[in-house]
Amino acid sequence: MSKDETLGEALRRQGVTRRGFLKFCAATASMMALPPSMVPAIAAALEKARRPSVIWLSFQECTGCIESLTRSHSPTVEGLIFDAISLDYQHALQAAAGSAAEAARETAMEENYGKYILIVDGSIPLANPGYSTIAGISNLAMLEETAKGAAAVVSMGSCAAFGGIPKAKPNPTGAVSVGDIIKDKPIINVPGCPPIPVVITGVLAHFLIFGTIPELDALGRPMAYYGQSIHDRCYRRPFYDKGKFANTFDDEGAKKGWCLYKLGCKGPTTYNACATTKWNDGTSFPIEAGHPCLGCSEPDFWDGGGFYKAISTPTEDIPKAAIYAVGAGAAAGLALGALNRAKRDKAVAEHVKTTIDDLEKGD
Amino acid sequence: MSGASLERGLHAFKEAIDAPVASFFSSCVRCGLCAHACLFYTETGDPKYTPIHKLEPLRRVWQQEYSFWGRFAKALGLSRPVSDDMLTEWETLVYDSCTMCGRCSMVCPVGNDIAYMIRRMREGMAASGHAPQGLIGATQRAVTIGSPMGVKLPALQAQIRHIEQDTGLKIPMDVEGADYLCLLSSMEIMNFPEYTESLAKIFKHAGVSWTLSSEAFEATNSGIQIGVSEIAAELVQRIVDAAEKLKVKTVISPECGHAYMAIRWEGPNLIGKPFNFKVLHILEVLDELREQGRLKTTGKEAQRLTYHDPCQIARRGGVVQQPRNLLNMVADDFVEMPEAGTMNWCCGAGGGVSSNERADELRLKVFNRKKAQLDAVKAEGLVSACSNCRIHLEEGLEEYHMDIPVLSLTETIAEHLAEDKT
Numbered sequence: 001m002s003k004d005e006t007l008g009e010a011l012r013r014q015g016v017t018r019r020g021f022l023k024f025c026a027a028t029a030s031m032m033a034l035p036p037s038m039v040p041a042i043a044a045a046l047e048k049a050r051r052p053s054v055i056w057l058s059f060q061e062c063t064g065c066i067e068s069l070t071r072s073h074s075p076t077v078e079g080l081i082f083d084a085i086s087l088d089y090q091h092a093l094q095a096a097a098g099s100a101a102e103a104a105r106e107t108a109m110e111e112n113y114g115k116y117i118l119i120v121d122g123s124i125p126l127a128n129p130g131y132s133t134i135a136g137i138s139n140l141a142m143l144e145e146t147a148k149g150a151a152a153v154v155s156m157g158s159c160a161a162f163g164g165i166p167k168a169k170p171n172p173t174g175a176v177s178v179g180d181i182i183k184d185k186p187i188i189n190v191p192g193c194p195p196i197p198v199v200i201t202g203v204l205a206h207f208l209i210f211g212t213i214p215e216l217d218a219l220g221r222p223m224a225y226y227g228q229s230i231h232d233r234c235y236r237r238p239f240y241d242k243g244k245f246a247n248t249f250d251d252e253g254a255k256k257g258w259c260l261y262k263l264g265c266k267g268p269t270t271y272n273a274c275a276t277t278k279w280n281d282g283t284s285f286p287i288e289a290g291h292p293c294l295g296c297s298e299p300d301f302w303d304g305g306g307f308y309k310a311i312s313t314p315t316e317d318i319p320k321a322a323i324y325a326v327g328a329g330a331a332a333g334l335a336l337g338a339l340n341r342a343k344r345d346k347a348v349a350e351h352v353k354t355t356i357d358d359l360e361k362g363d
Numbered sequence: 364m365s366g367a368s369l370e371r372g373l374h375a376f377k378e379a380i381d382a383p384v385a386s387f388f389s390s391c392v393r394c395g396l397c398a399h400a401c402l403f404y405t406e407t408g409d410p411k412y413t414p415i416h417k418l419e420p421l422r423r424v425w426q427q428e429y430s431f432w433g434r435f436a437k438a439l440g441l442s443r444p445v446s447d448d449m450l451t452e453w454e455t456l457v458y459d460s461c462t463m464c465g466r467c468s469m470v471c472p473v474g475n476d477i478a479y480m481i482r483r484m485r486e487g488m489a490a491s492g493h494a495p496q497g498l499i500g501a502t503q504r505a506v507t508i509g510s511p512m513g514v515k516l517p518a519l520q521a522q523i524r525h526i527e528q529d530t531g532l533k534i535p536m537d538v539e540g541a542d543y544l545c546l547l548s549s550m551e552i553m554n555f556p557e558y559t560e561s562l563a564k565i566f567k568h569a570g571v572s573w574t575l576s577s578e579a580f581e582a583t584n585s586g587i588q589i590g591v592s593e594i595a596a597e598l599v600q601r602i603v604d605a606a607e608k609l610k611v612k613t614v615i616s617p618e619c620g621h622a623y624m625a626i627r628w629e630g631p632n633l634i635g636k637p638f639n640f641k642v643l644h645i646l647e648v649l650d651e652l653r654e655q656g657r658l659k660t661t662g663k664e665a666q667r668l669t670y671h672d673p674c675q676i677a678r679r680g681g682v683v684q685q686p687r688n689l690l691n692m693v694a695d696d697f698v699e700m701p702e703a704g705t706m707n708w709c710c711g712a713g714g715g716v717s718s719n720e721r722a723d724e725l726r727l728k729v730f731n732r733k734k735a736q737l738d739a740v741k742a743e744g745l746v747s748a749c750s751n752c753r754i755h756l757e758e759g760l761e762e763y764h765m766d767i768p769v770l771s772l773t774e775t776i777a778e779h780l781a782e783d784k785t
Contacts, residue, residue: 340429347377354591359499361367361492
């Protein structure tokens with residue numbers, strides 16, 4: 001495919017109908033919380049957009065992120081959009097190897113300097129650069145060099161966004177996130193272990209349509225996808241509100257599909273789109289499969305104190321002493337209040353009448 | 364036992380700390396926001412004028428008598444008791460630099476009614492002999508003579524005769540079964556007889572049945588200003604007795620701020636039973652007449668007028684819209700001062716400050732705040748509805764060499780009454 005081909009041309013060449021394309025535009029608009037009136041504008045912008053050059057660097061990672069993306073069910077429009085970008089360097093996917101692969105990266109950087117999008121998955125080891133190298137270049141050096149000419153950096157997955165599992169205690173490689181190193185470029189964090197495929201296509205679409213990065217939350221995540229907690233959008237939420245919980249994985253509550261909060265579900269503190277877009281072509285998501293949310297799109301999720309520990313339930317019974325202390329406090333308060341009332345009542349009862357002769361001091 | 368003493372004062376403080384006061388003290392977070400709401404602080408910059416600080420002796424009694432750690436500290440001798448010297452120091456803060464205007468109560472983020480606390484605190488100050496001499500004199504005259512300024516019935520009768528001769532109108536006195544009983548303030552009787560004249564004109568114009576009472580013509584209540592509830596109750600009772608004797612439906616408070624607060628809001632609580640008549644401020648009555656179409660005016664004031672909201676009428680009394688409605692009938696160019704309405708700045712002389720000569724210099728100094736408000740709108744005439752405000756506004760304007768006439772709203776309405784109606 002030609003590099004100058006527009007997105008519209010590329011999609012049509014691959015047999016995507018106009019109708020299918022508009023459906024994708026409408027879905028993108030609704031996912032990005034844009035008004036429906038924006039759909040034609042999105043279509044027009046996408047139609048004309050040049051395929052952007054994308055360089056994808058993989059550092060300390062498990063390839064789960066790229067697996068997630070490539071396993072999206074074909075032929076999804078997201079997949080095609082992804083095909084439609086000019087993915088100039090991705091060492092797990094590209095045919096070239098060795099010096100030819102590195103040459104592809106250097107060429108892409110040169111030709112699109114200042115315009116290409118840099119996607120990074122995996123964390124960067126700082127303890128010893130030798131822990132992770134590509135073609136003899138340390139991750140740190142490659143990231144710094146490649147980021148220089150990037151228009152924006154996308155940190156794909158929790159490792160790139162927050163350090164992820166490599167950074168989990170005791171962090172033997174001294175792993176850090178992309179944001180810990182790159183300070184002078186806009187960074188979009190797309191955390192998750194792995195992240196949802198549609199989120200990356202959505203972010204790319206936003207970049208193509210508006211030429212800007214989408215609105216981000218305090219952790220640098222696109223608000224459109226990470227704006228609400230799993231808990232708030234969970235189909236099991238009504239059980240939580242009614243206080244109906246599964247206490248073990250095989251009890252009555254678990255069988256009836258009640259809330260998994262007590263089994264350690266991190267849904268209330270996790271912001272992601274799992275409960276709405278779901279996984280595997282919209283089939284399901286962990287909670288729907290009967291497992292609590294691990295909170296994988298939140299920083300340091302691996303060190304959160306156990307996946308099966310409820311977020312804020314006392315780990316043991318409240319000690320009897322505490323109950324007595326509360327009772328004693330309440331009793332003391334009541335006694336003190338009664339004492340105060342008695343004192344004031346006495347003062348009122350012993351009221352001395354003040355007349356106009358009492359306004360000046362007696363001798 | 365007669366004569367004020369520290370012992371009586373402390374006893375009165377203990378009595379004054381009712382549930383609201385106790386909860387206010389324990390709620391205070393010492394943020395100091397009340398300072399910036401108080402014109403005595405903003406115009407002097409002296410932190411001792413922070414409203415909640417003016418309550419320190421009362422707060423200390425609350426702490427030592429009613430709080431757990433305070434009792435503990437007192438038992439161990441770790442906290443100093445409230446002394447006569449301390450009260451002497453606080454006397455000027457409680458009486459000279461507080462008009463009980465209630466602006467601080469409006470801004471308190473935890474909802475403490477600081478003006479109410481000052482009102483309670485004055486009970487102990489008065490009982491301990493720390494009320495200002497001027498207020499003591501006014502209170503004694505109010506009880507013995509019937510007016511804080513010493514105005515007796517013959518003086519009022521003489522004024523009435525003058526008005527009747529000048530206008531040919533009848534000023535009704537002691538008319539049983541009249542709809543309205545009008546009260547007056549001594550200030551109106553002595554300095555602004557035009558007010559009574561205006562009442563006569565307006566009520567004749569609107570066909571209202573009204574009367575004065577020879578037994579209770581004085582509306583002001585020095586007992587509230589000095590902080591002695593039983594004296595305040597005695598003064599309220601005089602009005603209640605007169606109103607019941609004349610069988611009126613409504614008692615009208617005159618153009619006076621604290622008189623309205625005293626009779627309408629504190630009155631029933633002071634005497635411990637509900638009134639069997641209504642109490643309205645004169646502006647409320649006039650606005651009712653306007654609504655009923657019984658108040659017809661002609662012509663408008665051409666100069667740029669603005670309105671000073673008396674604290675007890677607007678902020679503490681809720682009469683905010685009525686004066687605007689009335690002013691729009693007679694003013695061509697009515698402008699609002701910044702912060703007009705419920706957050707208006709006090710003139711600086713309410714709450715007994717004007718009866719207290721010691722505070723004269725201070726109240727004129729803090730008038731600077733009113734000057735800034737007036738400068739902002741370049742007013743050519745200042746209308747208000749409180750004769751105490753009016754006197755002080757006139758003095759303040761003179762002090763700051765500002766040539767702005769001060770008008771009474773009731774009198775301005777009376778001047779514009781349509782002639783054709785009889």
